[in-house]
Amino acid sequence: MPAPQCASCHKARAALRRPRSGQALCGSCFCAAFEAEVLHTVVAGRLLPPGAVVAVGASGGKDSTVLAHVLRELAPRLGISLHLVAVDEGIGGYRDAALAAVRRQAARWELPLTVVAYADLFGGWTMDAVARSTAGSGRSRACCTFCGVLRRRALEEGARLVGATHVVTGHNADDMAETVLMNFLRGDAGRLARGGGLGSPGEGGALPRCRPLQLASQKEVVLYAHFRRLDYFSEECVYAPEAFRGHARDLLKMLEAARPSAVLDLVHSAERLALAPTARPPPPGACSRCGALASRALCQACALLDGLNRGRPRLAIGKGRRGLDEEGPPREPQPSRPLTSEPVPDF
């Protein structure tokens, strides 16, 4: 069975079937459509106004590689400038190779790059050190929880450092749908309600964040990278196999096989969710230590670091966090520096 003609140009042979519409397109018509859709997401959602200095969270992986490439194509039309910000989590053997990919991209696309390291931002804590501290009795599952919170903070710090007005990340529709499933399965109503929309407007002094690829499927992100011959890093993080997300991903893939629209349907479901008044969390305040947006006395990043410095890393996760306020000062005299405006190395 030969591939049909491209449904757009009617000249070339089609190279893929689009997951949502089933439309068969050739490689170049698909890439043009993909870029036009990201442009539409950004413009219709008013995500990045003209003049914006945009920090692109760059990991070297497929999503951020595609995001940076597409935004670079669109930057003249949007009137924005881009700055890659990469985070070095301190994961031996994994992050070094990924950062090398980011450096190659920055050089090839002539984009400025700044790397911020956990070790510099978080009082010497690298992810490898966190993993050692949480190792044993199944606690290493928590690695991705720590890393997610710390990476978000590190990206914010890096973006401020380069004078960015906006932060963008490469999350795609599949990532968002997995997160929706995970929040449901954990009964995390607060996150479910906050997770909708294409980003956050920047409450409490945080930079506005958005996800321009949020409506693009994983398959299309990967095929865009393929047809545009983009070079990206594709090894799995050494800590990821233990994460809960893997189960959500498998479940989502099964649902998608039975119902191709399941991924986007989940994303849209989350956007439409509204919490009953009694379930609404209190309005967020400021972290008493670093000033970042927080729903408790300490923001999540400071709470996690506090638990680590006390030698009780689980305290800050889930319900254990309630015990934090009653605890005394840290037992271990770990070097603990405030998180704000630390000088970090610029590469």
Add this chain to the structure above:
Amino acid sequence: MAAPLSVEVEFGGGAELLFDGVKKHQVTLPGQEEPWDIRSLLVWIKKNLLKERPELFIQGDSVRPGILVLVNDADWELLGELDYQLQDQDSVLFISTLHGG
């Protein structure tokens, strides 16, 4: 009786990690009674190329969901998926979408 086929099999997007990190494999599929299709190619790959954790590449008689298949740079969904009949000198690319981000 179908004649032997010379086919290029390539792995990318992290799928190559299950094949000793080798991306491109030039393979010769032996002559057999039935024509070679992707379904029988997968059985051959599992037996001859796959080095570790086969469940991360093959589930049932197909690829694990989340692995894309391109035949001569075209999505196998346009070509009949498992039933696509391989031709001599075809190139088949498997790209994992499941790694990193």
